[in-house]
Each structure stands twice: as C-alpha cells, then as structure tokens.
Amino acid sequence: MKVRENRVQTILRVDLSRRTSFLETLPEAWTRDYIGCRGMNARLLFNEVKAKTDPLGPDNILYLGTGPLDGLPIGMGRMSVACKSPRGTVAEGSFGGFFGPELRRAGVDYVAIRGQADHPVYLYIEDGNIEIRDARHLWGLLTHETDAALHRELKDPDIQLRYIGPAAENLVHASPIFGNLNNCGGRAGCGEVMGSKKLKAIAVRGHQGIRPADYEGFIEAYKEFRERLDLKTSRDMWTPVWSVYGAPVLVRLFAEMGNLMMRNAQEMQWDYEKATVVSGENYLNRYVTKAKSCWCCPWPACQKLHEIKSGKYEGFKGGNYWAGQPVAFGSLIDNDDLEFILVLSGLCNQYGLDIFHIGYTLSWAMECFERGLLTKGDTDGLELRFGCKDQQGLIELLRKIAMKEGFGQLLALGCTEASKIVGKGSERFCLSVKGLELEGIAQRSMLMVALGIAVSEVGPDHTRWYPPYPCHPNLLSEKELADLGIDLDLKLAFQTRNPKEKGKLLRWFTISRGVVESLPSCVFLIRDTLGFDMRPWWNLFKAATGIDLSYQDFIMAGERLLNLDRAFIVREDFRRRDDRPPIRMATEDVPYFGFRKLEPSLFDPMLNEYYEANGWDLETSIPKRKKLEELGLKDVANELESLSLDVE
Ligand code: SF4
Structure with a gap:
C-alpha cells in the first residue's frame, strides 16, 4: 500500500467550463507558513480569486481543503470549504465526517474548482484520478436522495460524498454544502457557489495509507493531548x-x-x-x-x-x-x-x-x-x-x-x-x-461573542473563536501565560460582561482557532487549557509532518490566516463600518439580568482594542504594511496598495 507523507500537499485543479483537471504539488514552505486546510485555503483564495470577481460567475473558485493531520487520530477528520461569498466576504466553513481523510487517501489534499459546467455534473475522484460525470439525473434531488442515489450508482459503501440540495441549485441565500446526510459546512455561501457551477456532488475513494513522519513522537503527543480530554483527568467541567x-x-x-x-x-x-x-x-x-x-x-x-x-x-x-x-x-x-x-x-x-x-x-x-x-x-x-x-x-x-x-x-x-x-x-x-x-449564541450577554460575531470575515461563525469564554483563570498563572507569549489579563478576560481585555482575547482565540482548523482538528475539542496552551497541537503537527517549526512560527500561521482573510474583505470594500452588531443588539437593552445594548460607548473600545492588537488601522480596519511584512505577507501589502488602499 502506498503511504502518504504529510509535509508536502497536493492540489487537484478542475475547470468545469473546459472539462480539464491536473494534479499539482504545493510548495513545502506553504505547510510551514499556512499549515494546511483553512490556512491554505485562505492563501489560495487571496491569490487566485481576484478583487471584484463575480461570486456566482465562472472565475470564483471553490476550494475543498484537508491538512497534514487529516486522516490521523484524534478528531483529525475535519476539512474546510472556501470561496468568495455571494455577499463579497470570505465564505469558509469547517466540515466533520470522513470525507477529508478519504480525499487524502486518494492522494489529494485540496480540490480547486473553477468554471461552470453547461449541465449538472458530479466529480468522481479515485486515487488521484478524476472524472467529470453527468449529474442530470441527480439535479433536483433532496440531499438524502442524492446520497442514496450515488451510493447505489457507485456500489461502494465506503465512498465519501459531498453534495448540495435543491436550495443551492436554486441559489438560495446561505445554502451550505452537505455530507453524511446531516453534516453541513460553508453556510456563508459555499453551496450557492457550488450550485452556480452546476456541480451537484463530489465523490471520493482512496486506498493509500497515512502515517505520521515520527510515529513514536506522535504517540507521545497523542497521550499528552488526550489527557486534556479524558473524563478522569480533564480540568474542564464541560468535558x-x-x-x-x-x-x-x-x-x-x-x-x-x-x-x-x-x-x-x-x-x-x-x-x-x-x-x-x-x-x-x-x-x-x-x-x-x-x-x-x-x-x-x-x-x-x-x-x-x-x-x-x-x-x-x-x-x-x-x-x-x-x-x-x-x-x-x-x-x-x-x-x-x-x-x-x-x-x-x-x-x-x-x-x-x-x-x-x-x-x-x-x-x-x-x-x-x-x-x-x-x-x-x-x-x-x-x-x-x-x-x-x-x-x-x-x-x-x-x-x-x-x-x-x-x-x-x-x-x-x-x-x-x-x-x-x-x-x-x-x-x-x-x-x-x-x-x-446570526447563529445560536446570544450577543448582548457575552461581550467577546458580540465582538467576534461583528468582526468575523465570513459573517457570524462561532467556530472562529469557540468556545465563547476562556478557561478558568485558576488553571493558568500570569507567568504561564507570559511564557506562552500571550499578553492577556485572564481574570478580566474571564468576566464575560466586562468589556476589558475582550479585544485581546478575541484576537488570541481567532488566531489559535485558525491554527486548530488548519491542522485540521475540531474546535469542540478545545477544553481545559488547550485554548491557550497550543503545545500539544504543535507537537502533533511536528510529529505528523517531520517539520521542525518553532512554537512562535506555528502560532504565526494563524495570524497569517486572519490577515489574509481581512485583506480579502477589505479588497472587497468591507471596512470598520461593517464590523458592527445588528441594530437591535446595538440599540435595545434587555430588561433582565442587566444585559446592556451594544452601543458605541460599550462596543467601540473593544473594537479598538481588537484592531490595535492586530496591527490594523483603527479608522478603516485595513491591515498595515508593517504587520503584513512581519508576517511575511509583503505581497499582500503590495496588492492592497496597488488597489489604492492605504496600508501605511
Ligand atoms: S467533537 Fe468535532 S470532530 Fe468530534 S465528533 Fe464532534 S464535531 Fe466531529
């Protein structure tokens, strides 16, 4: 059996208009700089979907991304779908299930789909080979009917599928992509974009193995990670x-x-x-x-x-x-x-x-x-x-x-x-x-949540900063936080209705969750101190890939991801004025529990703290050249400048 390595990643490029495809290897340096999955998708999206591209036209690209830990144990079966949203933002979502590992077993880490088919099609990917197949008989089917029809047609119970329902075919707002009947991802418009390409489904089957570069090291890292989630040893009441x-x-x-x-x-x-x-x-x-x-x-x-x-x-x-x-x-x-x-x-x-x-x-x-x-x-x-x-x-x-x-x-x-x-x-x-x-978590009662929902580059998405509060301050001393390179007063950050430290907390959460979803792993596994102490995830990455990355560089990959997403939306004219809570949340108090409306006197200082911590302009939210260059994103600064955006 052929065994995949995890340090170099491949991308299958598909053009539905021309009915062509080819497999390409991404630079190894990108695994260091963006890790994979969400981070890699952010880099690809910024590079390849140019400013003002018609989101429902042939030049928008739909990316499906896995990552170097996909297919290895401990919840590493996540994947990311991304494209430009019909609303102009980044559209990105995380998916569970088994599709990610299966895609890697097929020798493919990313699929980039551009163009538009002239009639409904589906993609069949097996061990690096791809066929663009007729899907006229599937168009109009409900998701569970599509799932059943493809399983019947392909006669393989282990086939993994992603598909859309009639809503996305009809370009209904916010339609996601589905899989495993009840899982979905990319609610910011990935399904709509898939529908605009007349792409009904993607089926994948692979037979390759996936093994960590350092097997013993991976087992050790696994044990360290697992302890934080064990019912007996976890110090988190939610576990x-x-x-x-x-x-x-x-x-x-x-x-x-x-x-x-x-x-x-x-x-x-x-x-x-x-x-x-x-x-x-x-x-x-x-x-x-x-x-x-x-x-x-x-x-x-x-x-x-x-x-x-x-x-x-x-x-x-x-x-x-x-x-x-x-x-x-x-x-x-x-x-x-x-x-x-x-x-x-x-x-x-x-x-x-x-x-x-x-x-x-x-x-x-x-x-x-x-x-x-x-x-x-x-x-x-x-x-x-x-x-x-x-x-x-x-x-x-x-x-x-x-x-x-x-x-x-x-x-x-x-x-x-x-x-x-x-x-x-x-x-x-x-x-x-x-x-x-919005999603399920209320805004006026939890201030970091209020800020996180308002500033997200995809629109409301809890996975960008989940869970909505930090671990208990007793679990991490000031010194331990400082040793981890985190500038935060955890006692203040822990007070959900105190606006202080919420900008800094959100920045750390967004960066670190970006790292988790780039490996990829699942943000629901962030328990105990795993939301601050990222070393267990770092050790897993190093053992899986064999790449000796410093802890600081590992975290920096999350910061790159955040800045790429922000650069993408400022290129589409989103500014500080768009990082706001809905009118009701900003203007109406809640007459119980002392929840306050998110009026400017409460909200703006948190927003300023967030922009400042990120090195973004306070008036516009545009990332500054200094910050982008620190992150090795000089090309992004140049691109923004070429569009007359002030990055100085
Ligand atoms: S915790 Fe995450 S990876 Fe695990 S089953 Fe739930 S959604 Fe899937």
Whole structure:
C-alpha cells in the first residue's frame, strides 16, 4: 500500500467550463507558513480569486481543503470549504465526517474548482484520478436522495460524498454544502457557489495509507493531548457533559441564564419549562437512536441520529441536534414542540437550506407580520405568527423557500435583502452581520461573542473563536501565560460582561482557532487549557509532518490566516463600518439580568482594542504594511496598495 507523507500537499485543479483537471504539488514552505486546510485555503483564495470577481460567475473558485493531520487520530477528520461569498466576504466553513481523510487517501489534499459546467455534473475522484460525470439525473434531488442515489450508482459503501440540495441549485441565500446526510459546512455561501457551477456532488475513494513522519513522537503527543480530554483527568467541567449529551445540553442552562433569544431576540427570557421540553436531555431520552462521531474523534457520542417514533411525525428521521436548532426553530420563533423543531431542521437538511438563515428570517418575518408590516396578502395567506400554530403552513413555506416560489422567493433572499424590499423600518428587526444571519449564541450577554460575531470575515461563525469564554483563570498563572507569549489579563478576560481585555482575547482565540482548523482538528475539542496552551497541537503537527517549526512560527500561521482573510474583505470594500452588531443588539437593552445594548460607548473600545492588537488601522480596519511584512505577507501589502488602499 502506498503511504502518504504529510509535509508536502497536493492540489487537484478542475475547470468545469473546459472539462480539464491536473494534479499539482504545493510548495513545502506553504505547510510551514499556512499549515494546511483553512490556512491554505485562505492563501489560495487571496491569490487566485481576484478583487471584484463575480461570486456566482465562472472565475470564483471553490476550494475543498484537508491538512497534514487529516486522516490521523484524534478528531483529525475535519476539512474546510472556501470561496468568495455571494455577499463579497470570505465564505469558509469547517466540515466533520470522513470525507477529508478519504480525499487524502486518494492522494489529494485540496480540490480547486473553477468554471461552470453547461449541465449538472458530479466529480468522481479515485486515487488521484478524476472524472467529470453527468449529474442530470441527480439535479433536483433532496440531499438524502442524492446520497442514496450515488451510493447505489457507485456500489461502494465506503465512498465519501459531498453534495448540495435543491436550495443551492436554486441559489438560495446561505445554502451550505452537505455530507453524511446531516453534516453541513460553508453556510456563508459555499453551496450557492457550488450550485452556480452546476456541480451537484463530489465523490471520493482512496486506498493509500497515512502515517505520521515520527510515529513514536506522535504517540507521545497523542497521550499528552488526550489527557486534556479524558473524563478522569480533564480540568474542564464541560468535558464529561459534552461527551455524553453534546451541545443541546446548553439549552436549559442558557434559559436559566437569560441567554436564549426569544421572539426574534425581542426578549431573552424564554420560559424555563419550554426550554426543558426542547432540552438536550429530553431529546436524548426520547428520540436518539444512535450516537456517532467524525473520523477517530475521542468524543464518540458528540453527534446523534434520531427518530420520532409516534404521533403526527411518526417515522421522521434525522440527525444532529446542536445548540443552534433549539434557538433557530425553538426560542426565536417561540415554538416549544421539540418534534416540530426536529422536523424543521430535518427538512432544512433535506432541501439543503441553512438552519440559521431560515430560523432568523422566519422570526424576522413573524415580527414584521405581528407589527403589520407584512400581511396575509404577502404571505400567500399564511398566518405567520410567533408560537407556530400553523405547522403545515410553515412546512410548506420551507419548501417554497428552497424552490423560490411565492412568498418563499422573498425569504430565500435572507433577512438582510428581504428587509430592504419590505422597508418600513423592518431593517431594525433583521439580525444579521455582513448580510449573514446570526447563529445560536446570544450577543448582548457575552461581550467577546458580540465582538467576534461583528468582526468575523465570513459573517457570524462561532467556530472562529469557540468556545465563547476562556478557561478558568485558576488553571493558568500570569507567568504561564507570559511564557506562552500571550499578553492577556485572564481574570478580566474571564468576566464575560466586562468589556476589558475582550479585544485581546478575541484576537488570541481567532488566531489559535485558525491554527486548530488548519491542522485540521475540531474546535469542540478545545477544553481545559488547550485554548491557550497550543503545545500539544504543535507537537502533533511536528510529529505528523517531520517539520521542525518553532512554537512562535506555528502560532504565526494563524495570524497569517486572519490577515489574509481581512485583506480579502477589505479588497472587497468591507471596512470598520461593517464590523458592527445588528441594530437591535446595538440599540435595545434587555430588561433582565442587566444585559446592556451594544452601543458605541460599550462596543467601540473593544473594537479598538481588537484592531490595535492586530496591527490594523483603527479608522478603516485595513491591515498595515508593517504587520503584513512581519508576517511575511509583503505581497499582500503590495496588492492592497496597488488597489489604492492605504496600508501605511
Ligand atoms: S467533537 Fe464532534 S464535531 Fe468535532 S470532530 Fe468530534 S465528533 Fe466531529
């Protein structure tokens, strides 16, 4: 069996317009500078998708990226998808499952897809060979139908797939890419871009082995890493909880803390009884049929499959109930019917819709309806009210959004564009940043989260800074932090509603999570002190690749990634004015728990601290030449300057 090495990475370049492809080797220096996966995708995207490229045109490139640890143990099965978003930002998302390792086993680390096919196609990749195959028979199929059809057609149970649903085919806002039926990634528009290329699916099969360069060293690094996640030795209260229940366990806790956004975030105190009904504990006890995980993840119960066993939705099957679903289809639209939440999220997966686009756009439309800004004349006769009394009407509305029919055409645009059309002040109720709807974590209660959502180069994306708080200050002394090269007062940073140190904390989190997702590994594994002490990840990287990189250079790869993403969006005219919370969050206090609105006097000092720590211009957010050159990104500074952007 051929065995892959991990220090040099390959890219399969595909042009769908010309129906050509070739395999290329990336420079070894890029593994040092960008590590892989998200970092490599950021470098490729900045280099190859030029300023003002039409996001839905043939020159936008869709990248699928793995990384040097993909296919090795400890949750190293992640991958990154990236392209230019239809909203002009970076569109990037992380994916779990088994596709990443399989792609590497096929001898390919990255796939870069440009052009547009003249009819629907899918890619079949096996051991470095690629075929562009006809997919006209798959176009229009739901995601689970596509999955089943391709498995039947390819007659290989181990084939790994990525695909889009009808929503992305119809270029519905924020449609992600799907895989393994219930996993998705790239909600900032990767599915839309895949749809614009008439690319229905990618199938991959490989037979090569993947082995760390230093086997003994890797085992040692594995043990060190594993200790932080072990139920007996981890010093993080979430380790046992998460490894059994997964993210939905947060629902009741969030309700108790006043952290659940209710009725389009007009209020923050959803009834504890309702939150109990839709809680992870209730879900686990009543609906879960099986637990599963991504490739070699140490948390085997993280993901779930479920089935509704009786009642009007009897037989409805699906998977994954994270912290987002109970917000998107529970508290935001004031629905405490857990089975209906499972149905709405399951249908989103089947149509290939993003749950947050749908949850926030529905809650925006419900608020508009209740305020008289939308009427039954606009909604095809639907009584669109919070509380979701007309479940069949909402199920039909979901179909109309995916197919862009009737009232669904308006909501298919997402709440930012829809509110521009409806007008009458409805923009005030639209909960989005850079044109993309928020996710499940509330903003006004956790200030680093508020800042992280506002400044993200892709729009709201918790994986950029997860988890939303640092480890307890007792776990790391000032000296230990200083020895790790981190300039931060951890005691202040730990206080979620104190604005001090939040800019610096967010910068560190963004850089270090960038490193984790470049290896790649999973941000959900950041427990104990792993969010600050990156040496276990560093040791894994060195043992896997055989590259002797200094710790400082290892961390610098994350800083390069952040600056490349920022340079990409400033090239597209995004500036400080776009790094803002939604109007509601900035102008309305929450009358419980003392949560304050994110008005400029509270928000701006955090933003200044963040820009300053990054070496970016305070007025514009443009990275300065000095910082870019420090990072070895002189070409990026020159490119920005050539576009008349002030980097001095
Ligand atoms: S923690 Fe969950 S999402 Fe992350 S790699 Fe493991 S199974 Fe996948």
